[in-house]
Amino acid sequence: MTEDSLRSVTVERTSTGHFVATNARGGTISFGSGSEPQGEAAFTPVELLLAALGGCTAVDVDIATSRHSEPSRFSVAVTGNKINDELGNRMTDLQITFSVAFPDGEGADRARAILPRAVRTSHDRLCTVSRTVETGTPVTATVEDA
Template sequence: MTDNSLRSVTVERTGTGQFVATNTRGGTVGFGTGSGPDGEAGFTPVELLLAAIGGCTAVDVDVATSRHAEPTRFSVAVSGNKINDEHGNRMTDLTVTFSVTFPDGEGAERARAIVPRAVKTSHDRLCTVSRTIEIGTPVTAIVEEA
């Protein structure tokens, strides 16, 4: 592994059931139990996982298509079922659905033709998030002594 391969975030508690994740570039995203102390509709960790799955392939598809034409609609719906079975809590039946349209004009036909191949290539090889989930990677949990 090289120094360039390491990815990390820090998660800090901000209140009861509320957290903020910070990346190495200083970006932040808040999440928690889904309803904060003021009743806001924040993201849960599962919803962030779904967003990461869809977002990873969305970035790949956008890079491949937008150089030919700017989309008029670019939407990705990600869903799955949360279950509890002999393996514990987990998500099943994960589905990523792309809805991308381009205006008429130069490059639009090429961009439309690229979408299916770009989605497949991202899913099969490029998207680190969905590839990690599908292949299955062990997660090690460590508790440091205070």
């Protein structure tokens, strides 16, 4: 591994069940345990996983299609079932569904034509998030100075 391959975020607790993740560029996103009082809109870690799956492939598809035409609609729905079985808590039946439309025109026709291939290529080769989930990369958790 090289310094160029390393990706990282730092997660800091802000209060009970509330956290902020900060990336190396200073970007932040708040999230929580999901047990916040009614009306709290913070994402849960599972929702962040779903957003990462959809966001990763959306970026790939957007780059491939928008060079031909600006979409008039571009939405990605990501769903899955949270279960608890003999393997513990986990997500199953993960599904990423694109809803994309382009206006009329030659460039838009090209964008529509490459859309299915762009989605497939992102899923099969480009999207680091879904590729990592599907290959089952091990995760190590440690306690510093333990």
